[in-house]
Amino acid sequence: MSEIEAPLIEARRVVKVFGGGLSGARHTTALDDVSLTIPAAEPMLAAVAGESGSGKSTLVLHLMGMTRPTSGQVLYQGRDLVTRRRGDRVQFHRDIQAVFQDPYDAYNPFYRVDHVLQVPVSHLKLAPSRRQGQVMIREALERVGLRPGDTLGRFPHQLSGGQRQRLMVARAWLTRPKLLLADEPVSMVDASLRATILNELRQLHQDLGVGILYITHDLTTAYQLCRTILILYRGAVVEQGTVEEVISKPKHPYTQLLVSSIPRVKGAHDWLDSKAGETADSERSSAGCRFANRCPAVMDRCWREPPPLYRTEVGSLARCFLYADRPEVTSDVAGRELASGPAANGAAPAAAALSNDKPESKD
C-alpha cells in the first residue's frame, strides 16, 4: 500500500534526545527508534499508551512537526515535516487536528468560544460564505450534543471542562481531518461524561472516517476505543498489537504490570494485596533492557544487551528476551503494522470495535 500512495504521516526510526548539557552526561532519550506509519487510505484507530515520561507527548510533538528528531525522520505525505513549505502548512492543519488533555489550555480566555470554530472555517476556507460557515458551526455543535444557543457567545471559563472538550471534538467535526491526535482527551473529564466523549470520538471515526491516534495512560479507555495499541516505556516501544492481544494477554512484563495495576471496579478485591511492581530501589543502570531493574523476569542477558522486538503473535510484537525464540522485527516493520493491525485480520476489527459483542478469544 505504501508503494502506491505515500502515507499521511510516517515517523521513521525517530530518536529524540533531550538535554545533554556541555558534558553530555545528563541526557534523556525521550524516544528511541520509534516508527509509526499513519496511512492515508485507511483511517486508523490506534492508541499510544505509557506512563508519564514514556515519550507519549514527545511522539505527538513529532507527529505535529513541532520538534525536530535527533535522528530519524517524520514525513508528511512523503515530505519532511520540519522543513515543509508554507503552502503545505495549511493543508497539514486541514489534515491533522489535535485535542489536548486540558481543554482549558487550548482556549484563549479573551475570545469567545466561537473563535475556535470560526478560525478554522475562515483559515482553512471550509465554507463559501459567512452564513454557510455559521450553519456548519451549529451542525458541528449539535453533533457533539451541545446546544448552539447555549454555547456560542460564551467565554471559555463559562463552560465546564466536559463542554470545553466537546467543543474541541466539534471542531474536529468541522474540519474533518484525516487524523485526530487525541492527547489524553478525557483524563480531566468527569467519569459520567468520559464515556460520552469517547463515544463521540468513535462516531467521528465511524461516520466521517477520521483516523484517531489516542494518546493515553489509561488502558481501559484505550481498550474500549481503539483497535490497536502501542505501549511505550521510557521512549521505546515495548509491546504492540491489537488491544485484545496486548491488554487481555499482555506479553511484556511491563505491560503485565500495567494491566495488573488497574483498579477494577468489579471483580476480585486483591488489588491492594499484590506486591508486584515495586519500583526497584537500586538505580542499577542497564546497558540492555530499560525495564530490567523493575522486571520480575529479568535474566542476565537483559542487563547486557537491549532486546529487539520479537513477533509474539501474527500482529503482536514484544521487546523482550522471553520471546527470543520468535522472529525479530525491525522498527520500520513495526511502525507499518500499527495502523492496520495484523495483516490477517484486515479491516475486520473495525466492526468488532463498534459492535456490542464480546470479542471471542482466539486461543
Place this chain on the structure above:
Amino acid sequence: MAEAPVLRVQNLRVNYTTRPGLAPAVNDVTFSLRPGERLGLIGESGSGKTTTAMAIMRLLRPPARITAGRVLLGDRDVMSMNQSQLRRVRLSEVALVPQGAMNSLNPVMRVGEQIRDGIAAHGGQREAAQIRTRVAQLLERVGLPPDVARQYPHQLSGGMKQRVAIAIAASLQPKVIIADEPTSALDVVVQRQVIATLAEVQKQARSAVLLIGHDMGLVAQFAHTVGVLYGGRLVELGPAEQIVSSPRHPYTRMLVDSLPELEGKQRLVGIPGLPPALSAMPTGCPFHPRCPWAFDACRASMPPTLEAEEGRQVACHLYPKHSSLPEPPAPPPAQEPADRDAAEAGHV
C-alpha cells in the same frame, strides 16, 4: 461492630456565598467512621467531596461557611472548638493528606524537617536523636529509605512525595486520616503502591481512613464502605461490593455502568446531561434532570435519606416503595439518541 465511631458527621451543610446567592456545596451529609474503617467518598468535580473533608478539618475559608450540622470526634464537637483546640486536634487526631500533596510540601525545607515540624508542634519527642529515629521509622513505614530525610521535595518523584505526605499524616498516629485524591496525578503502577502504603500505615495505627476520590475502581478496591456524593448530597452509602454490584440510587447505577471495563468491548454510554451548577440547583432531587427514573415527586421535593438496613443508606424517592432499583421506565438510558440529548437535560 459495636465499637463507638471515631468520627461522626451529622447533617453537615456548607454554603458558598456567591453573587447569585447561597450555593449549597454540601447538603445534609451524614456518615460515621469506626476505628480502622476505610470509607471512600466518590463524586464528580463539584459534588462536595473536598468541601466535606475541609469542613471536617474546620479548614474552610470564606466564602465557604458551615451553616448546619455537627462533626464529632469521639464525643467532642469539632464545631465548637476554638483555634487552639483545633490546632491540637489536627494532625494528632485527624490528619489530612491534601489534594495534590506533592505541591503541599515546602520546597525549601528538607523532608526530614517537615516531618519533624508536625511532631515538634504537638510537643512530641524533644530530643534530637529521638526525633531523628522517629522520622526514619516513619519513612520506613511508607517504604522510603532513611536518606530521603535529607532531601528536598524536588529531588523526589511524585509517588515519593505522596508517601512523604502520608508519613506526615501518620506521624502522630491519628484516629482519622483524611486522604483527598492522594493519587490523582500518579501513574497506575505508582498509584497502587501509594494506596497500598496508605492501607499499610492505616492498619498499623488502626486509624480510620476517609479516602476521597473520583475513580470508582480505586475507591471500591480500597474502601470497606463507599459513599456517593452528587450535587452536595450523599445519595448512597453502603458496603463497597454492594454499591458496585447492586447500586440502589440511579446515579450510582448509571455511573457504574458508564465505567469502561477490560472484559469485552462494550457500548460506551455516559450519563446524559451535566452535573448541576451549585448556583443553579434544580428543585427537588439534584439528579432528577438526568434521571430516567424521575417522576413528579423528584421534581417537587428533596428525597430524605433512608436507612433500609444497617450501614446502607439511600436518598431517592423510589424508596422505600421498592426494595432494589427497578428497571428504568420507558426508553432505557443506553440508547444512542440519549447522547444527542445530552445538552437538553443539562443545566448550562
